[in-house]
Amino acid sequence: MQQYQRSKVCRANSWLVVGSSAPFVPISLGARQTCPVTRTEGTSGISEVDHGNAELLTQSVRGWFEVHARDLPWRDPGTSAWGVLISEVMSQQTPVARVAPAWQRWMAQWPTPADLAAASPADVIRAWDRLGYPRRALWLREAAIKICEDFDSAVPSRYEDLLTLPGVGDYTAAAVAAFAFGQRVVVLDTNVRRVIARSVSGVETPESASPTVAERRLAEAMLPIDGAAAAHWSVACMELGALVCTSRSPDCGECVLKSTCAWVAAGRPAAANRARPTQRFTGTDRQVRGKLMAILRAADGPVTARALGSAWPDDTQRMRCLDTLIADGLVEPLPRSRYRLPT
DNA sequence: GAATCGTGGCT
DNA sequence: TAGCCAAGATT
Numbered sequence: 001m002q003q004y005q006r007s008k009v010c011r012a013n014s015w016l017v018v019g020s021s022a023p024f025v026p027i028s029l030g031a032r033q034t035c036p037v038t039r040t041e042g043t044s045g046i047s048e049v050d051h052g053n054a055e056l057l058t059q060s061v062r063g064w065f066e067v068h069a070r071d072l073p074w075r076d077p078g079t080s081a082w083g084v085l086i087s088e089v090m091s092q093q094t095p096v097a098r099v100a101p102a103w104q105r106w107m108a109q110w111p112t113p114a115d116l117a118a119a120s121p122a123d124v125i126r127a128w129d130r131l132g133y134p135r136r137a138l139w140l141r142e143a144a145i146k147i148c149e150d151f152d153s154a155v156p157s158r159y160e161d162l163l164t165l166p167g168v169g170d171y172t173a174a175a176v177a178a179f180a181f182g183q184r185v186v187v188l189d190t191n192v193r194r195v196i197a198r199s200v201s202g203v204e205t206p207e208s209a210s211p212t213v214a215e216r217r218l219a220e221a222m223l224p225i226d227g228a229a230a231a232h233w234s235v236a237c238m239e240l241g242a243l244v245c246t247s248r249s250p251d252c253g254e255c256v257l258k259s260t261c262a263w264v265a266a267g268r269p270a271a272a273n274r275a276r277p278t279q280r281f282t283g284t285d286r287q288v289r290g291k292l293m294a295i296l297r298a299a300d301g302p303v304t305a306r307a308l309g310s311a312w313p314d315d316t317q318r319m320r321c322l323d324t325l326i327a328d329g330l331v332e333p334l335p336r337s338r339y340r341l342p343t
Numbered sequence: 344g345a346a347t348c349g350t351g352g353c354t
Numbered sequence: 355t356a357g358c359c360a361a362g363a364t365t
Contacts, residue, residue: 091361098351099361132349132360139363169363189361209344238361247359248354280357281349290349328348 054222057199057260058233064256065236068243072096073104081155081180083107088175089140089167094131096242102131114153116144121329122341126297134293138329139167157181170211178231186219187234191241195257196222198245202262204271205247288312288321296331296341305337 069075074087086106090099106127110116116124121138128137143165147155155176156162162173170188177183193206196219206215224230244255252258252268263269281287291311296303312318322339325331332342 088361093348093360093362094350095352095360097360130350132351133362135348136363167363171362175361187361191361235361242361282356284347286348286350293349324348 051221055224057257058222058224058229058237060256060260061195061236061240062229062232065232065239069236069239070096070243073100079180080111081157081176082111082113084180085143085155085168085172085176086140088172088179089136090131092136092172093133098131102127102129110144112153113144113147113155116141117148120343122343125293125330125341129297130294132290134330135328136167142166143168155180157183159183159185175234178227178234182228182231184223184225184227184230186216186223187231187238188216188219189238189241190247191238191245192219192234194247195237195241195245198250198263199257199261202266202269204263204269285317285321285324288314288317289325292318292321292325293330296339299340302334302338302340305339308339 072087073079074083079087083103087099087103090103090106109127110119119141121141124137124141125134128134131137146165147153150164151161156165157177157180159173159177162168162176163170165173168176174185174187175189177185178187188211193211193215196215197203197206200218200222206212222233224233240255240257244251245257252261252264255261255264258264288311292308295308295311299307308318308322309315312321322331326333329342331339333339
């Protein structure tokens with residue numbers, strides 16, 4: 001039998017109410033009375049958000065974070081907005097543990113946007129080392145130049161301005177606005193999406209590949225009113241997703257939300273198998289590009305086409321990859337079939 | 344929406 | 355072992 005909890009509609013957030021004429025049902029059969037959200041039957045819209053219970057959830061995670069947060073270098077209170085931006089871009093699709101030492105070296109070399117704006121592409125590509133996706137290093141340099149030209153050499157604080165920087169998308173713009181400037185913005189990364197999907201919506205993983213409008217509304221409804229508190233919740237939620245509520249093997253027994261988690265209450269049902277094309281890496285252009293870049297990074301000066309031949313035996317694929325690297329601005333072609341990192 | 348874009352650790 | 359996964363952005 002279902003126990004309905006009729007959540008209170010906060011008048012200040014009444015715009016969140018969607019389809020309020022439909023009957024209320026709990027978000028899942030196992031949802032406890034502390035589940036902060038109910039849905040309207042037959043829709044995916046949010047009916048109501050119980051802000052009291054949402055606050056309990058966010059407070060729990062924030063309290064956990066205060067005890068278990070990793071000691072990452074950019075979490076030093078003295079870190080500049082520039083440092084935050086660098087940490088966020090470096091952390092895109094790259095494990096944080098691998099980012100930390102690179103971030104420290106990077107910040108020592110280019111402590112301000114103006115410093116990086118004066119660097120050469122070759123310098124930033126080498127400093128990027130093996131973080132992966134080296135285009136991010138070029139975008140960061142271009143962002144530094146734009147910051148100097150359009151924003152008086154200071155990292156902009158507005159989400160909309162941050163979005164104009166190359167390599168800065170929704171997540172990174174929101175993360176900088178929140179973590180560097182204490183603004184109340186929804187920070188929806190893969191960790192936050194997973195934690196909310198499980199603890200509130202009762203499903204193992206978010207349904208869609210990219211955040212939906214419904215997800216944003218839900219995340220917005222759960223966001224603490226105060227900007228600093230909202231940012232603290234976001235970073236704490238990300239940390240919980242990274243350390244406890246992980247994608248592959250969540251440690252529910254040690255989770256602060258175990259007693260209120262909708263997914264745990266439902267018996268941790270597995271997500272429906274959606275046949276994703278298993279993305280292999282071996283033999284792809286990405287691997288070849290990586291090998292070519294590794295040779296160019298290690299070389300002091302220009303490299304011959306013959307030297308690059310050792311990267312990959314397939315001439316056609318190797319040359320195709322070299323062309324795309326040139327098109328991306330990661331490689332500079334020279335006369336007599338020689339190549340180098342762009343100066 | 345789907346494809347593309349590095350790298351290395353973990354299971 | 356081979357696949358999965360990691361603080362996404364761009365085209």
